[in-house]
Amino acid sequence: MAAAAWLLPLSASLLLTDGDYPSLSLLLPLHLLALGVLGNAMLGALLQMVAVVSGVPCMRPTWWRLVVWSLWQLATASLCWGFYQSLAPPWLQLASVLFVLPAVSLSGLLFDLWRSPATDGSSRGLRLALGLLLLTMLLGLSMLAVLGWGRPWPLLSLLPLHRLAAQGWVLLLVMAVAQVIAPMFLLTASYPGWWQRHGSMLWLLSLLAGACGLWWLPQWPWWWLAWLPLALFAVLSLRLLRTSRRPQEWLLPYWRLSFALLALLAALLPLLMWQGAAPWLARALAWCLLGGFALTLVVGMLYRIVPFLLWLHLKNAAPPRHRIPPLQTFMPEIAPRRSLRMLLLVQPLAALWVWRPDVGWPLALALIALLLLLSLHFIAAARQYRAARRVLPPQPASA
Numbered sequence: 129m130a131a132a133a134w135l136l137p138l139s140a141s142l143l144l145t146d147g148d149y150p151s152l153s154l155l156l157p158l159h160l161l162a163l164g165v166l167g168n169a170m171l172g173a174l175l176q177m178v179a180v181v182s183g184v185p186c187m188r189p190t191w192w193r194l195v196v197w198s199l200w201q202l203a204t205a206s207l208c209w210g211f212y213q214s215l216a217p218p219w220l221q222l223a224s225v226l227f228v229l230p231a232v233s234l235s236g237l238l239f240d241l242w243r244s245p246a247t248d249g250s251s252r253g254l255r256l257a258l259g260l261l262l263l264t265m266l267l268g269l270s271m272l273a274v275l276g277w278g279r280p281w282p283l284l285s286l287l288p289l290h291r292l293a294a295q296g297w298v299l300l301l302v303m304a305v306a307q308v309i310a311p312m313f314l315l316t317a318s319y320p321g322w323w324q325r326h327g328s329m330l331w332l333l334s335l336l337a338g339a340c341g342l343w344w345l346p347q348w349p350w351w352w353l354a355w356l357p358l359a360l361f362a363v364l365s366l367r368l369l370r371t372s373r374r375p376q377e378w379l380l381p382y383w384r385l386s387f388a389l390l391a392l393l394a395a396l397l398p399l400l401m402w403q404g405a406a407p408w409l410a411r412a413l414a415w416c417l418l419g420g421f422a423l424t425l426v427v428g429m430l431y432r433i434v435p436f437l438l439w440l441h442l443k444n445a446a447p448p449r450h451r452i453p454p455l456q457t458f459m460p461e462i463a464p465r466r467s468l469r470m471l472l473l474v475q476p477l478a479a480l481w482v483w484r485p486d487v488g489w490p491l492a493l494a495l496i497a498l499l500l501l502l503s504l505h506f507i508a509a510a511r512q513y514r515a516a517r518r519v520l521p522p523q524p525a526s527a
Contacts (some may be wrong), residue, residue: 129506131172131426132203134164135499137208142481142488142495144212154411156211161418162279162294163204167464169426171200174261175435177305178237178254182246182248196230201520203227210276222278224269230281231265238262249324256328257297258270260335263294295354296335303328303361310365313432314380315373323364326369331357355397362391378464382428387473389420413481424471427502428464434506435459438513458512463505470498 141157141445178184203226210219244251267290273279274286297457307324312314318324331354340354374381382453393416399409435458446452477491 129503130197131165131168131430132499132501132502132506133202134160135502136496137497138165139492141208141212142492154209154414156208158414158490159204159211159420160208160268161423163200163207165300166418166422166426167200167204168197168343170298170422172257173305173433174254174301175430177235177250177308178241178258181248181304181308182244182251182254183239184237184240184244186383190232196233199226199341203230207272215239215275217276217278220272224272224276226268227265227272231262231269234258234262234265248439249319249328250304250307253300253307253328256332257300257304260293260297260300260332264290264297267293271375285343289339292335292339292342295417298417299358300328301330302422302425303331306365309429310368310383314369314377314383316368317371319364327357327361331361345454355394358390358397359394362387362394366391378461379428379432381468382464382471385468385475386421386422386424386428389416389424389475392416393421407485408482411485415478415482420475425496427467429470430469430502431459431464431505435509438509442513442516442520444518447522448522453512454517457516458509463501463508467498467501467505470494471500474498480495 131264138157138160141153141160143151144156157335167257172474206226207223210216213219238255241251241255241258266292267286270279270281271283271290272281274281282335307319309388311318317326334357341353369384369387374380393413396409396412396416435455438458442452447472474491474494477494480490481488491521
């Protein structure tokens with residue numbers, strides 16, 4: 129629910145956007161979306177996937193839940209409030225301090241993941257994704273050192289590298305997750321073997337080449353290096369979704385919408401050649417990646433994973449051979465279908481905001497409506513869980 133709760137300040141920030149990049153009024157909603165809404169959900173997905181796919185358990189779960197998770201919320205709030213206060217140094221300094229402990233904890237997780245003997249494509253992608261997340265945080269902390277602490281570092285050089293690393297972390301995580309989730313939940317064919325072996329590395333190498341190009345000749349359109357793996361991933365995924373053996377599955381339209389928006393992102397990238405750094409294009413690219421592609425996948429997977437975790441906890445708490453309510457009890461199918469319709473409404477309203485950033489209130493209202501739907505559905509699922517938990521018979525005493 130933390131991810132959904134950040135939709136409220138995100139909606140409010142859209143009313144402040146003037147649209148120039150990298151103006152504070154655009155950086156504010158981007159970071160609320162990337163760190164608040166998506167950051168919470170994607171970090172949770174990362175911890176789960178690392179344990180399930182690579183066999184690296186999340187040690188000290190109480191530490192992650194009470195310390196790392198709490199600090200992430202406080203650091204995000206401090207950073208965004210510093211943006212709202214026109215780069216107020218005290219808030220940026222506080223954010224930089226608060227982000228250090230999550231970064232150290234994630235570094236330890238990366239060390240454990242790198243020692244894992246798992247060599248499948250998903251595990252390799254998770255290693256690279258976590259590495260790029262840490263690089264994103266390091267570059268972000270470097271910029272906070274400039275803005276908050278007055279360090280004489282090249283801010284304008286750090287900013288595009290930070291953006292490249294953030295894009296890489298998002299795409300690499302989705303690439304790793306999709307290789308497992310699509311065949312498991314959507315009953316599709318597997319991704320081609322060559323993509324599972326080389327896709328994540330192809331994306332990483334394109335980002336590294338783009339970063340080197342930015343340092344060497346910053347005026348050149350290095351976007352084209354990222355175009356091929358983006359387009360390949362979108363096309364492969366859309367073709368894969370057509371092979372689903374469960375066409376009535378409600379999660380399938382979420383994935384189709386998500387990867388259609390990723391394909392739109394790949395189609396928009398060549399416009400950089402003619403439009404350069406046009407403000408509307410910067411907004412469009414940012415929204416297609418974060419508010420379109422990533423947000424759609426996150427909402428869909430929340431509807432799949434949250435009720436499953438509630439059902440699993442209930443099953444583990446029940447005595448042997450005790451019949452527990454079916455999974456559909458916690459989340460009826462109509463709930464995710466309603467949120468999908470809201471997401472379909474969000475996308476054209478986002479296009480309006482991309483073109484006219486001064487007209488952000490329709491998109492803000494749609495995101496608030498999405499927040500209300502998510503809250504109602506997940507609160508109802510939690511009530512079902514508590515009701516089922518109350519009627520469980522006591523566990524038999526062990527001998």
